[in-house]
Amino acid sequence: MGWLSWFCLLFLLSTTCQFNSTCSSANSSSSLSSGHLCHPEDSSALLQFKNSFSIDTSSKRELYNGTILFSNRTISWQKGKDCCAWSGVTCEKMTGRVISLNLLFGGLQGNIHSNSSLFSLGHLKRLDLSSNDFRGSPIPSKFGGFVSMTHLDLSYSNFSGPIPSEISHLSTLVSLNLSQATVTLDTLSLSRIVQNLTNLRELNLDNVDMSLVVPDSFKNMSSSLKTLELSRCNLQGKFPESIFHRPNLRLVDLGYNYDLTGYFPESNWSSPLEMLDLSHTRISVDWHHLTRNLKSLRDLSLSNCSFVGSYLACLGNLTQIMRLDLSFNSFGGHIPWSLFLNLESLVYLNLAYNNFVGQFPEVDSNSTSNSSLYDFSKQPLVGPIPRHLTKLILYENQLNGTIPSWLGSLPSLEELYLSSNQLSGNIIEFQSRSLSVLGLSDNKLDGLIPRSIFELESLHYLDLSSNQLSGNIIEFQSRSLSWLELRNNKLHGLIPRSIFELENLHYLDLSSNQLRGNIIEFQSRSLSGLYLSDNKLDGLIPRSIFELEKVTDLDLSSNNLSGTVKFGPKLQSLMELNLSSNHLSLSFNHLSNNTWPQLRSLDLSSCNISEFPYFLRAAPNLDTLSLSHNRIQANIPKWLLDLGKDSLGYLDLSHNSLTGTVGPLRWKNLYYLDLHNNSLQGELPIPSPSTSYIFISNNQFTGEIPPTICSLSSLQILDLSNNKLSGKIHQCIENFSKSLSVLNLRNNKFHGVIPGTFSEGNVLRNLDLNGNQLEGSLPQSLLTCRELEVLDLGNNKIQDTFPNWLEYLPKLQVLILRSNKFSGEICFPKTKFPFQKLHIIDLSHNRFSGLLPTKYFENLTAMINSQEHGLKYMGGRYYQDTVVVTIKGFEIEMKKILTYFTIIDFSNNTFRGEISSVISKLKSLKGLNFSHNELTGRIPPSFGEMSNLEWLDLSSNKLVGDIPEQLVNMTSLSKFNVSKNQLVGPIPRGNQFDTFENDSYSGNTGFCGLPLSKTCSAPHQSPPSSFQQEDDLEHGNGFDWKVVLMGYASGVVIGISVGYLVLSNGTPNWLVKVVGRKKRRRIMKITK
Incomplete structure (x- = not known):
């Protein structure tokens, strides 16, 4: 059974007591009747x-x-x-x-x-x-x-x-208990038992495999039957309704027979039934009939019975109920507190995994006894404080508000689970001396952990993880604490000594905090799960950790731990080990081949190792291996390719110096393969059809893509960029997997046309074919890619007109067509709101002509509305989108794309006509490049309204007139180029214009004023600067837009905000290009 019911326990204990009492009476009788020995x-x-x-x-x-x-x-x-x-x-x-x-x-x-x-x-x-x-x-x-x-x-x-x-x-049996998971029972044997055991009152067959039994065989059970326990028996089919009408029946447990169907009786009848468990079955129950007919119920479990709605009022009829479990259903609305609080015998209430909303009732401040509760609106009286309650389980709902103080004062409270709600505020003080289990994880709780929690002497389970708690962890008074989980908070200071001294500690997770100091020796010999990752711990790892014979999970990653780790042979139970991203030296030499036979997951990324750990040969069940960001300079050994053929699912060898070819990949269940940033060569390795994620970029693979790639029907991400692959792209490449979301073939040598086989219903989100030799026109089947966000076809030989039909793609955000052979005019939009989410468009280095597409500019919603609210990047948890753009005259590879980073680059075409003032509506625009065209007319004064613009390049056109004074208001502008036009007049002064050099204005003979040597006549002199000129353009109101560049550290991506460029004399002082890509690090934990 999911939860051992009160009455199961009572029957078990009564049976034991019967035996014990009989024994004692027999012993006394034998001593009294000395004439009748055994x-x-x-x-x-x-x-x-x-x-x-x-x-x-x-x-x-x-x-x-x-x-x-x-x-x-x-x-x-x-x-x-x-x-x-x-x-x-x-x-x-x-x-x-x-x-x-x-x-x-x-x-x-x-x-x-x-x-x-x-x-x-x-x-x-x-x-x-x-x-x-x-x-x-x-x-x-x-x-x-x-x-x-x-x-x-x-x-x-x-x-x-x-x-x-x-x-x-x-035939005289009254009680039969055969429960255990390793025996079976068929219909014939059950029918004989039912037929012959007519005096049977108690039948317990829990966990017996009865998958071959017809449930109808139970219908003739003895009328004397009081107890029927059939949980987890694999029963299938319709259970006889007549069983529930047995006149003496007190206990029925059918739980966890997932395919058991039937109906609970709906007719008017009276039953003495006291315990009923239909959890995880498909037996239909009518609430009204159940509560009307079973008024003697003390224990009711209907967990995961597919109930919906909010019809619990009839539970008020169950006046004798002590234990109620309605978890894992779809009940909604507010919890009917008045109902539950008036069930005077209720000691156990489980409403977990439902959709309840609202807040806890509050203490009536006007009550002199302080014992009445009002609901959250302070209107109707709910009922008395439930001082008899021992267990309250409400996790996985949508409760909000604060935790009420009366919960902490319940004198009999033993277990409280409020995890996975939306509770906020401080944690209350708890006064119950019997509180042993407290779960408040995955809420929005903040502040300090109350001292009273550390003083709970009976506490053995505490989970406060995934909140916003701060402060220090102080010493625990409880010596029986076995489970402690405080991960993902803001706790700091040292780990208290009392935690290391807990002799019964079984599971400890303090990861993702700001704890510092050393790890000292653990006293517990029963520790099975230890997670201290993502803190600031330093010093040596104590030897005792590697002598924990029962530990299965050990994660010390992403700290500042140092020293040489010599693994011992005692970790025989070890299943998962993660030491990544520390300052450790690892020694494997003394390990035997059978050191850790149970090992399932190993992460030694960023551990400064230079060879493959040889002991892995004896880990036949390995399913996760990460050795990325190390110094391994070797071929991939054959024994590694033979490792875990039936079990390996995750392999990351990226960022090493691996060389040579890769042999056949025989892993049957591999779903994640990452070999990127190495020096591997030869033919492209293709893993098993089960693979979902393939990252092989930045190597030296050659030849064509093998046709076997078309068998990867589960593929979601394929990144083969920056290799030397050639040939044509297979027709199946966009169509073989309905789940393919990223296809990146950038910077290879593919030729031919782009396959036109994109099918309806595909989920392609990123298509990057930049830097190949593709030709022909764009296939209009791209219109079926309704999820497409990034389309990068730059640096190819595609010959077509502007694909205005792409405006129908509702999620397109990045469009790169640069350096192809596109030509012709860009016509009017075909839709009312074209390219609503587009925020990067690069059409540079093509043969476009005609007027600038003003009608498109009017409707670029993502560029009109500035939304710089926090750092949010494009891409998913396994893959971050990248793009190469021209920023201030320099090509820069952005390893992550901010969703509010906006660029228009139409340079190096033959656009003509005037620049419309409509462009000034694009308030969030960061960069605008119209250079090397044939534009005429004046620079619109309204450009001065674009306060977020950081670079503006209008050079090499035929613009006339002067530079509008309003442009001085562009205080984010750090690169300005109007050279090689026909502009005249004084150069404005003030703000950013005091920082621009001569080359921003060269080729315009009519300019005068600083920074040029040509002076202007007094009437035309610009007003004096109100902005103190700085050498560093990032001071003051200068260029301050930041981009996050990525790199690996301990398997966790760390964003480092740096400026794109620091310009001096028109040339960059530095240019940073990094090669990180955010990827998921699978963290596994003990199942509670």
Whole structure:
């Protein structure tokens, strides 16, 4: 069952108590009736039975009521002593015959054979062999020979195979428990059990595989039936409705039979049912009939039953309800607090994974007892503070507002889960001494962690991750804390010593904070998950970490840790290791080939290693390997290509110095392959059809793209840019994968035409064919690419007119057609709002003619509205779009494109006519280049309104008149070029114009004034400068627009804001080009 219900526990405990009470009475009776000792045949049979097993006497188990069971109960079984006094043995008073045997958790290890002496105990009425280890042996059919048996429990003892039909011979059985995951039951055997066991009151077959059972076989169950437990049995089909009408039925558990269907009775009837679990089934329930007919219900679980809407009011009829689980449904609206708070017996409430909204009710400040609650609108009274509540689970809803203080004062509260909502404000103080579980993760909580949380002595689970909490972590008082998760906050300071001293700590995640200091030795030997990544920790990694025998996940990445790491052989359970982006030296030499046989994920990127870790040869189940950004200078070894053929899914060897050719890629389940930025050569390697992401750019691969690429039907991103590939682009390349979103073939030697095979419904977002030798015209099938955002066809030989039909693409943001053979005039738009999202357009170095397309300029919405609200880049989590643009006369490769970065470049064409003032409406424009055309007329004075413009190039045209004085208001302008025109008059002074050099104005004989040597007559002298000239153009109101350049650091992309250019004397002082691309680093964690 998903949650062990109260009544399952009560039945289990009552059964145990029955055995225990019988034992105690038998022991007392044997001492009183000294004339009737244990029958010698039974004593001998018991000793033979014991001696047929090896017995683990060192284990112990705590029951739900706190009772401790030890696996040493057969120690008292000694020859020569009365077996009626042995632990777990009960005898009949008069005859001395053994009638009850309770070896629950008896430590038995071995097989039970059909000739076992156990079956000679013919007077047995009760037998409990649960929780032992019978090593997968079948259940002997001789269990059917106990003709007087009333109670039989073989649960969870590692039997296997089919349940023998002879069990149905136990006609006197009252209680039968065969639950365990390794046995099966068919329809015939079940039908016999149902038919013959007419006195059966308790039937537990949890986890038994009944996939071959027809559920209708249960319809003739005994009318005496009180308990029916069939959870996780793979039952399929319609469950008989008549079962629910059994007059004595108290408990029904059908949970987690995902394909079980049927209907809960809707007729008027009364049932004594107290516990009902239909979780994760497809049984239909009518709320009104359920709550009207089952008024005795104390435990109701309807998790994941596909309920929708907001019809919970009828739950008020369930006045006896103690435990209510409605999680994983689609209930919506406000939580009916008045209903729940007036259910006086309710101690457990689970509404997780629904769509509830609203806020918590608040304490009535006018109440003298301070015990009443109002709803969030302070209108109607909701009800009393639920002081009886022990467990409240509301995670994964849409609750907002603050956490109410009354929750912290509930005296009986044991577990509180409010994770994954929209709660804000500070965390409240908690006063309950019994609070052991607190989950508030994935909200908007801020401020300090309250001191009271650190002082909760019963706390064993705390998850405050993914909030905005700040301050220090102070010492914990609880010594039982086993799960601590504070990741993704703003916590700083040192990790408190008490955390390292927690002996029961199982899981620790403090990643993505600002913690500093050293990691000290851990006292816990049971630690299985340790995540300290993305902090500021320094110093050495303590040796004890590599001696944690139970640790499965170890992530210390992205810190300042140093020293030499010598891996030890004790990490036998290790499955995931991430030490990337530190200052470590790694030593593998002393590792054997079988060091970490369970290893699944290894990330040693940016670890300064120079060779492939040889111990990986013994990691057959590896699914994730990242060795990027290292100094490995070698061929990819054959053993690596044979590694994890059936398991490897993620491989990143980028940013090394790998050489040679790449052999066949045989990984069947590979979905991510990254080999970019190496020196690999030869034919292009094509991975398995399961691959979704391929990054092989910046290598030296040659030849044509193999046709096998057309088999990659799951491909989403293909980046083969900056290689030496040639030939024609396959016709299938845009059509073989319906999920292809990025195709980047930039800077290769492809020729021929662009395939015209783009199909309807494709999701192509970025098509980059720049820098090839493609020719012909653009295929109009590009119109089917409704998701297209980036189209870069620059630097080819495409011969066509302007493709104005592209204006129909609703998401197009970047259009690069530069350096082709496009020609002709750009006609009027065909739509009312063309190119609404376009913010980079480069038509330079073509043969366009005619007037500037003013009608298009009027409707470039993305350039009209300035939206510089935070750094937001184009692209997804695996791939960031790049583009090469001309900025201030220099070609710059932008490794990331800001969504508000706007450029128009129409230079080096034969456009004519005047420049329209309409362009001044493009308020967010950063760069405008109309140079090397045949434009005439004056410079529009309205250009001065473009306050965001950083460079303006109108050089090499036929412009006349003077430079409008209004241009002085362009305070972001850092590059201005009107050279080689026919302009006259004084050069304006002030602001940015005090910084421009002579070459901005050369070739205009009519200019005068600074910075030229030619002076102007006094009447025409420009007013004195109000702007102090600076040598550094980025001071004051000068050029200050920033671009984020990318580089790898610890598997996490770090943006560094730098200026595009610093100009001096018309030439750049520096130019930075970096080669990072943001990619996902898969972080795996223990499933709670």
